[in-house]
Amino acid sequence: MSLPGSQRIAGTDGSDFQHRERIAPHYRISTETKSRLRILIYLHLLLACLVFFQILTYHLPFITTLNIPRPHFWQYVWLITVLPSICGLLSMNRNDSFLMKTFFRGTVIFGLGTILTTIILNLSELFTFKKLKTNHQLEEVEPQTFLGFPLLVLWYIFLIITVQIHAFSLYMANILLHSWHQYKPTKQN
Template sequence: MATRGLYYTPPGTDGSEHTFRQRVATHYQTSAQNKSRLKYCIFFHYLLFFAMLAKLSADILDKLDIFILEIEELSIPKPLWWEYIWCISLLLSFFGLDAIKKNRIIPMRNYVIGLTIFGLAPLLYAIIYYFPDVWKYLTIEDEEQLEEVHMWQGYPYGLLWYAFIILALQVHSFSMYSALKLVSAWKAKGTKKYD
């Protein structure tokens, strides 16, 4: 076939037909974007879980009657009940990952509900529980008041927990946001939308 020159463009292929091209529906774009975001959030949730597991390791080893001198020398404070309940929230990530794989709404809703109960509720309890200790540390005027604050390895214990809580709240809130966006995108999948 002969062409009419080096830069010949056949009619109808010059880009003017863009209004007739097929586009990816917005709910598919939203779904793909939020699936990726939720996977990242779950990954960071795993990292936070391993940090919590390191903190709980002394208590777990004590209950199993295993003595490791290096861990005992750290004198890690005894865990509170909310720390173990928060660890349950990691199991919910399997609901979220399963829902992502199959685009299923009900497991994703279960993930959001479970994350609220086992992820956010223990963190809110911890914020309230450690608030007096953190407030004392932040408003100290002399060194004698520092003795009233619970310290671990030279750092205020409540403030260390607040650092963990802030990270965990961010991960959980982003996870819930992405999960709810996925639910709405998957609901819209059945309806026809034209832009």
């Protein structure tokens, strides 16, 4: 900025600002990606709260008015992903690669690993449900429902949403790791 009453440099009309005040691309990418990853982690934590609420209400004996379905083993394992998610949130404050790698590995192992294994192992039940529904034999089997909806379909909707959140989170974490390591100064002794 110029001071009031100061002179402009001779030979310029003031349009030579194009080369100045540019943000380095890795800083811009890092900032944009951090905000997107935060949103994805908060969505994951919201889903984790829903699962935790389901587990908690199932195990509390005084809540009998809600017909809460029995929690599956994969839900307990999947809840471990809350810890890597917290590491992911903490890593963004100081561009901490170790915490981001912890988030990445924890999400792959306990998040995507658990969810994809659950999808694959229960796929036969989904096909059986679809077959019974198309043959109009679903009333004979009487599937487990929650609030009038088939529980199996609700779980698959949840699982597909969770896979997408984890996949996008891993993509954003990978971008951040590359952005942080690209211009890391090397130590010279």
